[in-house]
Amino acid sequence: MAKLSRRDFLKGLATTGAAVGAQATGMLTRLPIASAQDVAQVTYATPGGVVEDAAWEPVWEAFNEENDDIQANYLAVGGGYGPQYLQLLQARLAAGTGPDVFFVMDGFMVGFAARGVLVPIDSFVEAHPDVDLEDNYSGHIEAHRWQDQLWGLPRDGAPYATWYNADIYDEAGIPYPEGLSWEEFVEQAVALTERDDRGRASVIGAGRGAWIDWIWQAGGEVLNEDGTECLMGEPEAIDGLRFAQSLVVDHQCSPSASDxxxxxxxxxxxSGRMASFTAARGFLGAVCNTPFRFDAALPPAGAIRVGRTNVGPTVMSAETPDKNAAWELLKFINSSRGQTLKISTGYAYPSRRSVVQEDWYVNFNCGQAIGTGLNTVFNDIMENGWARTWPKHPQWPEISTVINTQLDALYSGDATPETVGGEIAAQVNAILSAE
Amino acid sequence: MVFNAPADCLMHIQNIFQPKRLSFWESLNAWLFVLPWVLGFILFTGGPILASLLISFTNWDIVNPPQWAGFANYEMMFGDPLFFQSLKVTTIYALVAVPLQIIVGLFIALLLNTKIRLIGLYRTLFYLPAVLPIVSVAVMWRWILSRDWGLINWFLSLFGVYGPGWLSEPEWALPALILMSLWGVGAGMLIYLAGLQGIPTDLYEAAKVDGAGPWASFVYVTLPMISPVILFQLVVGLIAAFQVFAQPFIMTEGGPQNATLFYLLHLFRNAFEFFRMGYASALSWVLFMYIAVLTLLIFRFSAAWVFYEGEIRNE
Incomplete structure (x- = not known):
């Protein structure tokens, strides 16, 4: 084998580098510059994933077919539906390479709006009556309103209902749950729960439910109307906390931290270990493949019938160079056609009534579903105004972190509801006053 | 032990390490070779380090221009109970996990420093966990640590002991993560093994002639000879312990009741969930200073217990 001199090695290295550089330059110049002159490029970002990427594909195909002058590009940022997505998204925004239109988790939307990242879209809505906001459930639209401005439109909605395992109920001879009172809910859950003498559960009667549902149902609130004071120390909120704690600690009919x-x-x-719990319609994607019979029903209620609904805010970046093109994309994602294409699997829940009323959606069925609850209950919840969205505050991520940390002590029984409520109020008020 | 090297030997050593003056082309070649690394360091490490220092004196929400805040972010730490909690959690973890890793790693290395059949296989098996991705390891350990169905509690139950909820009870969550940190001792074990194999056998023979048993040989020959390796492991382990993030992020999210709120998790939340990049940068610089001080202390006191075979001491 011939010996390679240092000079030859360096020459080879330089030649290879030059070739790679030339190739890369050529590739870059061949990128969309030619089309960019004629067609507005608009990018939509979402966490993405194998299933989600496939679900969006027909949406872009339809949009690009219908809009000769706009090219919609899909950007799967990654990171899942959690803080890592925000990290990746914000890095792009800070670097000036952010998307034009993007999804942001509803608890974070107001934080983005407060920092000037988003464009309020009221003027676009006024100029385009064809957007037909009335067709959206009002609760889902209101979730995007903050300080009297509209900051985005929903790509879907996610009211929560009770999913139940009909086999477990039948075996126990207990009627299926449907809009139970708190007392009935506890009675059923206790009867369904099976734990051994060490507390290990083979069947858990009911999920914990979202803490905020119990607070609202007891007449409590997290924040006052203008978001300047935390009300978690008030008697109504403490009643809600007490009920939440009783499910886990006193009755042991909901999962403990160890569970x-x-x-x-x-x-x-x-896995067939829990008889019922609350989740959005999107849970169908998981439950359709289970071997047991199931359906969805109206969740339990306390003094007030109310539960939470999530939304999928679609927002426009303040940095987008072509706001009209971005608006067209945003409008299409929210439109009946956009949502129908996106939700073609039937799993997610649309924010538009017209889509919910389409035959294919009304008659949707899958797996071992035993009834029509999964097609009717979510609509009933939205139409009757039984759903609320999470409180809107720029500091909500920090506030919810404080609350969730304190709830650990509530669910373990280490602290009383009064202590937990008082501690949450003190810590959240400190955040609010620091702001 | 003190070496009195003869003067000519000393001269020879000095000649070896005396740098020769390089020609211009030789220097250029050398710089061309290291240029990618230097550029990479300046752009991706040195630059961000300096930037984070500047950012720590500002209020910056990532997407808007930073605003000068002076020392406000540093002052804020004194009023932040979670800063002290995260510092406490991380310090306890480092103080317990690092010595434990050293002891277990060294113990395994001693066991594997023998000439028996299939020793290569055993060494591979003990090293294997160190190369597994942290996410899959974390998921696996969640099951191992399960209160009801976990391997550890099943083992304890054989002795009539009902194990705790390792990850769900505040008093056990941090010990559980410390226990889990032993999973990766294979990497340290390999370094100890290299150190052990570098010890001249004549030292053991001399010790045996002097009547030393296995324990005395270990204490008076093995330990001094691998003390530089232990120092290295101590410093590197300490730095790694203060940078633990993935395990609590995946397994406990800092809970229950902030029992596993590690420093970097607190920093991450402030940066990317609460949009306080200035405060997060200040937190990172305080952590850097904290680690630097601890490392300097370790080096300061290392002279008392670290032995370098080739060291020439002037007494």
Missing amino acids: LADQNEGALFT
């Missing part, structure tokens, strides 16, 4: 350390509520339910 949840192994499997989250969704996994407990799909």
